[in-house]
Every structure is written in structure tokens, then in C-alpha cells.
Amino acid sequence: MEASPFDHADDCGECCRSRGIGSNPGRDRSIRIVSEAESAKVIIADDGAGMDPEKLRLMLGSGQRTGKGVGLMNTDRRLKQVYGQGLMIDSTRGRGTTVSFVIRKMA
Template identity: 50%
Template sequence: MSIAGFLAGANDYVTKPVDAMELKYRASSLTSMKQAVNDRLRMEAAYLQAQIHPHFLFNTLNSIMSLSDFDTVKMKDLSDAFTTYLRISFDFLNAGKLVSLSQELELVENYVYIQQQRFEERLQVEWEVDANLQLLIPPLTIQPLVENAVRHGILSRAKGGTLRIHIETHAEAVHFIIADTGIGMDEAQVSKLLQPKSLKDQGIGLLNTDRRLTQLYGQGLKIQSIPGVGTTVSFIIPD
């Protein structure tokens, strides 16, 4: 009976006759454990956001300042996008376990806009997102994947490439796909991306996102890549 219960999703069990004190302490222990997991997920999201790359901040500020000499309208648009990006980023530091999909996508939109203003034709973006889709997701789930695709995939090619963001509901789950036509990777490189020992070389974005998704939904990121063709990162969240 206990095996069947655990397979069905139970975290613990008690046998009859039930001791009231034992039941009380078991319930208290499970509640504390759940709270500890939620706190850890929130801390990991905050830690992830604390890793905003200084070069992205400095390069964006330099772009804004350089525009002041010849295109003040574009400078204002870029400044507004940068301000919104920072505001949402800092809001996520105080966010709970989940945030709305619209908040996450607003962060992504501003990040992409900033990079497009800086790199122009080298970065093309295709959005395939259901405008009516309402969903709560872990904060900073999509943005790190997009940033990784842009920085390490597309902008690593002299001619740049295309970023594709696809989100759709299918079979009682929401499917997320972040694909790029960047430099791609071989199987050996892909296999190292989600290994803790690769943190020094790859940063914490992919690993952190994969860990949080796995803890919450039982499955994390799937990565497919072909050298010279591009990379696709996908994940699923139950609807």
C-alpha cells in the first residue's frame, strides 16, 4: 500500500490506529519541508538575477549615450526599454515562487529590443506566442534561455541569425521552445551544459533554470543542437 501511495504522489503515510501526536508532527514536518523548498527556489531565482552580466549593462549604457549625439528619439526608446528591463529584473528579486507569463515575456521583449537596437540586422526575432495564454511560471525561466541563445549562439556568428520564441498549449501542457540559428554545439558540448562542474564556463543560467523546473514539475530542459545550424532548448509546464 505504501509503494502505491508514493507512486501516486504521496509524501508520507501513517498506519492505523493513528496516533494524534505522530500525525501532528508528520504534518508539521512536511509543511516545513515544502516551505524550505519554496524558499530555496525563490533564493535561486534571486541569485540568478543577481548575475546580470556587467558588460550587458555597460554596453547598453554606452549605446544610449552614443545615440544622444545623432538620434535622441531612438535614445529615448532604448532608455525606456532599459529602464523597464531593470525594473522587472529587480521586481523578480522580491517575487514569489511563480510570476505571470506576461511579466516574464515583458522582460524578454525589452531584453531583445535592447539587443536589436545594438546589433540591428544581426539579430532577427520570430514570436509565436498565444496572446490569450495565461499561466504562472517560475521567474526568470525564459529570459536566461533567450539571453544564452543570443549571446552564445547568434552573436557568435559574424552574420548573426534568428531567434524563435514559440509557446503553445498542447495535450494539457504548455510547451516552450527557444530556438536559434547560431553556431550550434556538438554532442559533447551539449552534455556538459547541465552539469554542475560546467558552471565556471557556462554560467548558472541554464543549470539554475533546469534545476528549478525539475524541482517544480519533475522535468527540466531538453537541449538539441547541431554545429553550424543552431540550438533548440525546450521545456514543458503542466497547464
């Protein structure tokens, strides 16, 4: 059975809650959905500690399950399988992280 777009959003939200925005009380965070003609863009952002860009690149590019980053890696892989495009992550140490992805609307 194919996962619904809501499953992917839920996975990302859970990763952010447990690893990022939920572990940093008092930080600003947001989850937005931007509707476009044939797709919707889900944007999850916080102003937390951010992630090291090299570690992030290795985590998503390695394909190895090693504890931290498994949820992001799995979500990225599933999005690529279903929609042809994975997570887009913009993170700066000390400034926060924005994770987004695009899902096609169903006809």
C-alpha cells in the same frame, strides 16, 4: 517564493540572447509557445553555430558552475525542481540549437 513559468522563459530567453542568438546578428531565431491541454511548451530556436553535444551533456550533467553554461544549468535545475522535467536541448554544430521546456498550466 516559487518562480513563475515566465521567470523560466525569461531565463532561457536571456541565455539565448546573450550567448547564442544575440551574439550572431543576421541569424534566424524564434521563440514559440505551444499551448496543450494541461501544459505549454516553450521552444527557443536559432540557426547559429550550434553546441558540441558532449560539452552540452557535461555542462548540464556536471552540476559545476564554471562560467559558460551556468544560466542553462541553473534554468534546467529549477525546471526539474518545480516541474519534474528540465530543458530539452537539440543542437547540431553548424546548424543551430533548439531549447524547449514544458510547464504545467495553473488551475
